[in-house]
Amino acid sequence: MPVLDRQHMPRQDPEKRRKNFEEVALGYSGEQAKKEASRCIQCKKPACIAGCPVEINIPAFIKCIDEDDMEGAVKELKSMNALPAICGRVCPQESQCEAVCVLGKKGEPVAIGRLERYTADWELGTKPIPEEKPEPTGKRVAVVGSGPASLTTAAELAKLGHSVTIFEALHKAGGVLVYGIPEFRLPKSIVLNEVKYVERLGVSIQYNSVVGKLDTLDELLEEFNAVFLGTGAGLPRFMDIDGENLSGVYSANEFLTRVNLMKAYQFPDYDTPIKRGQRVVVVGGGNVAMDSARCAVRLGAEEVTIIYRRGEEEMPARNEEIENAKEEGIKFKILSNPTRILGDESNWVKHIECLNMELCEPDESGRCRPEPKLGTEHLIDVDVVVIAIGTSPNPLIPMTSKGLKTTKWGTIVADENGITSKNGVFAGGDVVTGSATVISAMGAGKIAAKAINNFLNN
Amino acid sequence: MPFKILEKSQIVPTIHQIIIEAPKIARKARAGQFVILRIDESGERIPLTIADFDGENGTITIIFQEMGKTTKQLSKLQAGDSLLDFVGPLGNPSEIEQVGTVVCVGGGVGVAPIFPIARAHKEAGNRVLTIIGSRNTDLLLWEDKVRDVSDELYITTDDGSKGHHGFVTDILKQLLEGDEQISLVIAIGPPIMMRTVAGVTHPFGVKTMVSLNSIMVDGTGMCGSCRVLVGGETKFACVDGPEFNAHEVDFTLLMNRLMMYRTEEQLAEEKYECDREGCQC
Ligand SMILES: Cc1cc2nc3c(=O)[nH]c(=O)nc-3n(C[C@H](O)[C@H](O)[C@H](O)COP(=O)(O)OP(=O)(O)OC[C@H]3O[C@@H](n4cnc5c(N)ncnc54)[C@H](O)[C@@H]3O)c2cc1C
Ligand SMILES: Cc1cc2nc3c(=O)[nH]c(=O)nc-3n(C[C@H](O)[C@H](O)[C@H](O)COP(=O)(O)OP(=O)(O)OC[C@H]3O[C@@H](n4cnc5c(N)ncnc54)[C@H](O)[C@@H]3O)c2cc1C
Ligand code: SF4
Ligand code: FES
Numbered sequence: 064m065p066v067l068d069r070q071h072m073p074r075q076d077p078e079k080r081r082k083n084f085e086e087v088a089l090g091y092s093g094e095q096a097k098k099e100a101s102r103c104i105q106c107k108k109p110a111c112i113a114g115c116p117v118e119i120n121i122p123a124f125i126k127c128i129d130e131d132d133m134e135g136a137v138k139e140l141k142s143m144n145a146l147p148a149i150c151g152r153v154c155p156q157e158s159q160c161e162a163v164c165v166l167g168k169k170g171e172p173v174a175i176g177r178l179e180r181y182t183a184d185w186e187l188g189t190k191p192i193p194e195e196k197p198e199p200t201g202k203r204v205a206v207v208g209s210g211p212a213s214l215t216t217a218a219e220l221a222k223l224g225h226s227v228t229i230f231e232a233l234h235k236a237g238g239v240l241v242y243g244i245p246e247f248r249l250p251k252s253i254v255l256n257e258v259k260y261v262e263r264l265g266v267s268i269q270y271n272s273v274v275g276k277l278d279t280l281d282e283l284l285e286e287f288n289a290v291f292l293g294t295g296a297g298l299p300r301f302m303d304i305d306g307e308n309l310s311g312v313y314s315a316n317e318f319l320t321r322v323n324l325m326k327a328y329q330f331p332d333y334d335t336p337i338k339r340g341q342r343v344v345v346v347g348g349g350n351v352a353m354d355s356a357r358c359a360v361r362l363g364a365e366e367v368t369i370i371y372r373r374g375e376e377e378m379p380a381r382n383e384e385i386e387n388a389k390e391e392g393i394k395f396k397i398l399s400n401p402t403r404i405l406g407d408e409s410n411w412v413k414h415i416e417c418l419n420m421e422l423c424e425p426d427e428s429g430r431c432r433p434e435p436k437l438g439t440e441h442l443i444d445v446d447v448v449v450i451a452i453g454t455s456p457n458p459l460i461p462m463t464s465k466g467l468k469t470t471k472w473g474t475i476v477a478d479e480n481g482i483t484s485k486n487g488v489f490a491g492g493d494v495v496t497g498s499a500t501v502i503s504a505m506g507a508g509k510i511a512a513k514a515i516n517n518f519l520n521n
Numbered sequence: 522m523p524f525k526i527l528e529k530s531q532i533v534p535t536i537h538q539i540i541i542e543a544p545k546i547a548r549k550a551r552a553g554q555f556v557i558l559r560i561d562e563s564g565e566r567i568p569l570t571i572a573d574f575d576g577e578n579g580t581i582t583i584i585f586q587e588m589g590k591t592t593k594q595l596s597k598l599q600a601g602d603s604l605l606d607f608v609g610p611l612g613n614p615s616e617i618e619q620v621g622t623v624v625c626v627g628g629g630v631g632v633a634p635i636f637p638i639a640r641a642h643k644e645a646g647n648r649v650l651t652i653i654g655s656r657n658t659d660l661l662l663w664e665d666k667v668r669d670v671s672d673e674l675y676i677t678t679d680d681g682s683k684g685h686h687g688f689v690t691d692i693l694k695q696l697l698e699g700d701e702q703i704s705l706v707i708a709i710g711p712p713i714m715m716r717t718v719a720g721v722t723h724p725f726g727v728k729t730m731v732s733l734n735s736i737m738v739d740g741t742g743m744c745g746s747c748r749v750l751v752g753g754e755t756k757f758a759c760v761d762g763p764e765f766n767a768h769e770v771d772f773t774l775l776m777n778r779l780m781m782y783r784t785e786e787q788l789a790e791e792k793y794e795c796d797r798e799g800c801q802c
Contacts, residue, residue: 232741234559234566234606242743271608273741277549297743301755308755308774310781314745320738325565331792334565334590335738336785410777457742459760 069171070099077390081360084246084328087387088152096181100128103173106165111175114163116506119143121160121175128178136182145218146211146257146505148187149240151180152249154502155381187256196265197224202519205230205287206266207274207460210238211501212492213293214261215508216515221264223516228287230272235324238295239493240501242324243316245354247361248384251323273459280464280488289487289515292475293508296454296493302346306404307450311338311412315351315451322358340447343367344415346401347451348378349498353385355449356393367393368443372400372420372433398422398433402440404448414442456494472497481511489515523603524558527580532662535587536630537596538572544579546609552637553615553732553764556581557740559606560594567591568737568759570634570709571610581609584633584662590789611740612763615730617641620704622648624696625671626689626718628710629655632662634732635709640670648672650696650703654689654710658682689714690721697725704728708767712776719767729767733758735775736782750774 073089074080080087091099103125111121120139127136140147156162156176164172202225206217209231217227235241237254262268274280274294283290299314301307318337321327325335343359345352348371359367369388371378375397378385389395398420405414419439422431455473468476468484474497481489491507493499528540546556555570573582587593598604615638623642627635632653643649649670654677655661661676661683668674675692676684685692689710697703706729708718715731722729735747735758742760749758752769756762 232608233739234608271606273608273611276610277545297741299743299745301745308748308750308778310778317738317744317746320744325738326563329563330785331789333563334789336782336789338781338785409780410774457760459742 067098067102069102069174070095070177072174072177074387077392080247081391084361086250087247090184091177091181096128096178097131099174099178100125102166103129104166110163110165111160111173114160116159116502117144117509119160119179124182125173125175125178128182133182133185137186140179140182144505145215145261146501147179148183148253149211149249149257150502150505151176151178151183152253153240153244154179155500157382159502187253197222199226200224200519202226202289203228203287204289204291204515204519205283206291206293207280207283208232208238208293208295208492208494209236209258209268210293210295210492210504211240212295212494212504212508212511213238213291214258215505216291216293216489216491216512217266218261218264219509219512220515221261221266223512225516225519227266229266229268230274230278230283231268231270232273233324234270236268236270238293239297242320243351243354245319245323245358247357248354275459275463280460280467280485284487288519289489291481291508291511291515292460292483292488292490292494293492293504294457294460294494295504296456296474296498298455298457298473299450300453300455301450302401302452304401304403306406306412309404309406309412310410311340311406311446312404312448312450315345315347315355315449316454318355318449319351319358322362328358328362337362338447339363340445341365342443342445343447343449344370344443344445345449345451346370347453348373348380349451349453350380350384352449352451353380353388355451357384357388357391359447359449360391360393364447368396369393370396370399370401370415370417372398373431374398374422377422377431400433400435405442412445412448415445415448416440416442454498456497479510480514481507482514487518489518523605524607525603526598526600529598529600531596532584533660536584536660536662537587538582538584538633539595539598541581541583541604541607542579543581543607543609546607547574547579547581548576550574550576550581550610551614552617552641553634554610554612555740555763556583556607556609557611557737558583558595558604558608560591560598561605564594564605565591566606566608566738566740568611568734568740570732570763571637572633573637581607584630586630589786590793593790593793608740612759613761615641615707615764617645619646622650622701622703622705624693624703624706625649625651626693626706626708626710626714627651627653627667628689628708628714629660630662631708631710631714631732632667635707636663636667636670638707638709639667643670643672647704651675652677652689652692652696654678654684654714656680688717690717693718694721697722697727705730706767707731707764712772712779715767715770716772719770719772723768730764731767731770732763733765733770733775734763735778748778 327337492504
């Protein structure tokens with residue numbers, strides 16, 4: 064039996080945090096971290112490691128915390144994971160390492176994610192632990208995009224002595240971590256710090272460089288020995304219903320990019336505007352929907368409703384974020400599906416029409432297909448709608464290069480090592496899998512780095 | 522890596538020209554493409570058409586009209602200053618083929634982006650008839666440059682202070698009714714003008730292209746801000762365009778979406794003027 068209960072994570076009070084963009088979860092104190100670390104029973108065959116997509120030696124770093132060896136904890140973590148302060152905040156631990164922790168069988172699992180965050184934040188408060196510089200190999204690799212997949216690949220290759228250049232379309236590095244996930248969940252200073260770490264390893268980053276436009280993939284291949292594509296899945300999907308192009312209807316990507324990357328929540332101190340709606344509807348049930356809804360609350364909306372066509376159980380968002388959203392007063396309208404959007408005389412969105420749904424028996428895939436309940440159409444008053452029903456990869460690069468195979472969903476075809484159909488070209492992260500998670504993108508980046516290293520050495 | 526301004530000039534009171542050092546973009550740029558720039562850390566990303574490019578000297582020329590906060594701020598920059606971000610070349614280049622006679626129509630600040638397109642059509646061996654128009658003589662820009670690349674140049678002003686007294690579409694209609702076989706019309710200018718051009722050419726069945734100026738953020742197809750309706754289908758102007766078949770464009774939607782941030786834009790501009798003048802409001 065666990066010696067102690069799982070340590071509670073201090074959080075900003077919901078009433079207060081509804082009005083600011085500061086971080087919601089405040090992090091463990093040193094004392095809490097040690098108490099939590101002491102709960103780990105240091106299993107001989109630790110299930111948690113297998114539950115972690117990048118196989119961090121979890122008991123080892125937790126043991127270091129327990130023994131007051133914070134430097135050791137950092138080294139242990141970073142040997143497997145270049146971005147621990149990010150993962151400690153946004154990984155779905157409840158379905159990965161913590162899901163298989165033995166303590167979870169009888170009580171609550173060790174708070175592995177919170178300890179990871181504590182360790183990474185401890186390092187941020189100290190001087191960075193210097194990296195050893197490897198012998199340069201003289202080989203050059205281009206990495207396209209700067210999301211978690213790309214940052215990981217770049218870091219791994221730099222550690223092996225290869226010269227790495229990242230090409231990023233936007234003016235900041237981090238991918239979804241900077242344009243999608245809001246400040247109150249992942250402070251941009253944290254991302255910047257981890258980007259700086261990757262730069263300290265010797266990686267150079269060229270911003271404002273849209274591959275496919277400024278350089279094509281084939282041009283990069285002339286200049287570099289190999290190319291990694293970590294361009295994510297950034298193309299927004301819409302529902303194809305009437306009224307979707309009305310003013311006030313946003314894709315989640317636009318809404319979140321304006322708020323996070325362009326800092327529209329600080330308008331007019333920052334120039335990029337955003338419509339601050341009073342009645343906001345967000346369509347979708349994933350992390351993206353939760354983030355959009357919680358941004359809308361912080362922009363001053365009186366009423367924010369999430370519309371999701373399945374049940375709450377089926378929502379793909381992290382439990383913690385659903386709970387946070389509820390505490391912040393966001394309404395959930397489940398088993399409901401928009402059918403059309405209506406505007407006023409100046410073409411601004413005014414109502415959204417929804418249809419109630421019911422879940423039938425699970426099909427062979429194990430998922431319940433929601434079925435519409437006929438005749439249940441009804442209107443909801445709105446002045447801003449955010450559509451968060453998913454994204455697919457941007458076709459820009461496949462469109463402008465020869466011989467790069469893609470699937471009918473637009474994802475790049477790559478084998479389990481990230482090897483694509485084009486010689487010297489590797490890919491990983493959301494561009495291969497479709498929208499997934501930060502850690503799976505990082506895992507793919509690590510594997511691809513190994514494959515790239517093999518390729519360069521042959 | 523800031524982008525240096527090499528030259529800055531005022532063309533007419535509210536329209537300015539800036540030449541920027543951007544060798545890589547200059548080598549890649551083609552007629553019809555655009556850039557997105559950001560002046561400083563708190564700045565907005567705004568799209569501007571590449572009005573001219575010089576691959577050898579590594580420069581990009583942009584022409585812009587003062588509309589609100591960002592373009593006003595941009596108009597205050599001088600040679601030697603830098604822009605924080607400069608992304609491009611974005612969008613698809615104009616389709617340039619030998620087709621016969623091409624009519625290029627530029628309205629207001631749209632005269633500048635029509636220039637490289639007219640030049641490219643000329644270089645491709647087409648006969649190029651260009652119509653440029655503005656409200657009055659003082660607002661007319663790049664007349665000589667455009668004349669150099671056109672077989673014939675027509676000028677219109679709303680007030681009759683130069684050339685034909687009236688609109689670019691008056692001349693366009695005359696040309697379409699004339700004896701010469703016209704294969705392609707391309708128009709860039711305010712949405713109202715482009716819509717009128719589309720209306721004029723439609724009965725003649727002449728292929729007509731327009732460059733759409735919808736509101737953008739990233740310019741790479743990621744945000745969906747720039748969506749426009751063409752032939753009943755939603756397209757992203759930044760990656761599917763910016764040029765589209767004028768006869769299929771839903772101009773009403775375009776104009777409505779361009780109004781989306783009017784209140785916010787006014788606020789930003791007032792604040793900018795206040796900050797500059799140091800008032801205490
Ligand atoms: C709002 C939101 C919330 C999320 N919350 C979570 C969460 O809590 N936990 C979690 O694990 N996951 C979460 N995810 C998912 C996670 O962020 C992604 O799975 C992950 O970021 C994918 O990483 P990536 O490196 O493949 O691509 P991305 O992060 O998408 O990065 C791709 C980068 O490539 C750049 N790029 C694209 N095309 C080009 C080009 N042609 N040239 C140059 N650069 C280019 C883009 O600008 C971008 O910077 C969330 C996603 C969103 C959108
Ligand atoms: C592909 C493209 C090419 C363009 N080329 C030119 C050009 O060569 N010369 C030129 O003078 N203008 C051009 N524009 C328009 C130019 O981008 C806007 O005038 C500018 O963004 C206005 O910014 P502001 O802050 O000064 O004014 P604001 O007060 O913010 O806006 C004034 C008006 O400009 C439009 N606008 C605002 N923000 C944007 C945005 N992010 N993207 C597009 N339009 C916006 C809106 O209609 C708005 O009502 C182009 C636009 C596009 C999409
Ligand atoms: S499974 Fe849980 S208790 Fe066992 S080593 Fe991992 S974290 Fe510690
Ligand atoms: S500007 Fe974002 S998709 Fe076109």
